[in-house]
Amino acid sequence: MTFSLRLALCLPTLFCGLICAGHAQARDLFGLELPGAASETGRHSEAASAEPFPVRAYQGVDTPRIMAEGDIERVAYRLTGTSLTSYQMISPLREQLEAQGFDILFTCADTVCGGFDFRYLLDLLPEPAMHVDLGDYQYLVAQDDSERVVSILTSRAPTSGFMQITTVVPTDAPPVELTPPDSTEILPQLAQPTGALATQLESRGRVVLGDLAFDTGAATLGDGPFASLQRLASYLMTHPEVRIVLVGHTDNVGALDSNTALSRKRAQSVRQRLISRYGVSSAQISAEGIGYLAPLVSNGTEEGRDQNRRVEAVIASTQ
Structure with missing residues (x-):
């Protein structure tokens, strides 16, 4: 028995994404038929965005990637009770x-691919929607x-299979204009209302803290409030x-070691502010930095570099 999935094409002004279809033969030019009894476990959409996809095995900062721009849809599925291997799940989709x-x-x-390092180049929905066995994925x-x-990733748990299908469809929507002040290096995404921040954090497992300000090249967080x-x-x-883990990111200007150190110090500054000013328990927050290893967009423009200089909150555990 198969579960049919229709990956719908989008008009330039309409983001359609992935649509579940009940009949195995109902398909369009972007249609895929999933193996096994698949059920959707998570979904996230972004209109007029961009995502880099690795096109070679992990080579550190030199890992080749293709930058796909357009309307992005990420959908995760669970295949309950299947004996299919990760390869058997992905092979018919490739065909x-x-x-x-x-x-x-x-x-x-x-x-x-590169095991742990390669997996963390990918933008995957968080557990439990998408499970990845680092020793068994395709x-x-x-x-x-x-x-x-x-882009498709398949993996296994002891009694279930998991897959995420990410699609990017070009859109004519204009890019967002970013106009940060001259005096500081501002992370460009606007802060969300509390509900939106919580929704993104819980649905995607991470959220950009988009209104933080640091002096250029410095780790000290501005006075705020943020x-x-x-x-x-x-x-x-x-x-x-x-x-949560606060993760600092930089653009690709300068050496990796110095960028990693700077990004970690910025994340540590944010952690300290949450503890000292807002009274958050120190046990709930840790801080890391990965320099320019996970850009949101290309570093080829000043606007792109602005977007890539950021601190994100990533859910590490809900136990």
Whole structure:
């Protein structure tokens, strides 16, 4: 028995994303038929955005990637009670994509891909929606002539299979204009209302703290107040079971070692502010920095570098 999935094409002004269809033969030019009894476990959409997909095995900061721009849809599925291997789950999807004219840009398996390091180059929905066994997963990325991109990751748990299908469909929507002040290096995304911050944190497992300000090249956090920290503190204090990691990011100007150190110090400054000013328990927050290893967008423009200089809150545990 199969579960049919229709990956719908989008008009330039309409973001359609992934649509579940009940009939195995109902498919369009972007249609895929999933193996096994699949059920959707999570979904996240971004209109007029961009995402880098690895097209070679992990090579550190030099890992080649393709930057896909457009409307992004990430959908995770669980195949309950299946005995299919990760390869058996992804293989028929690859064949369907090739039959529809997609070029397979790259495919690999767990340790060949790069294991832990490669997996964390990917933007995956968090547990429990998408489970990844770092020693048992399969990955592919494909593109067609209209620059639509499909990325698939499959993995296993003891009694279930998991897969995430990420699609990027080009859109005509104009890019967001970013106009940070000249005197400081401002992270560009606006802080969300409390509800929106909580929703993004819980649905995606991470959220950009978009209104933080640091002096250029410095780790000291500005005096504020910063609405994103107020809302994050409120969320953490009302959810004492949640543990987060504050992750600092930089652009790619300069050496990796110095950027990593700077990004970690910035994350530590944010952690200290949440503890000292807002009274968040220190046990709920840790801080790390990964320099320029996980850009949101290309560092090829000043606007892109502005977006990549940021601190994110990432859920580490809800126990």
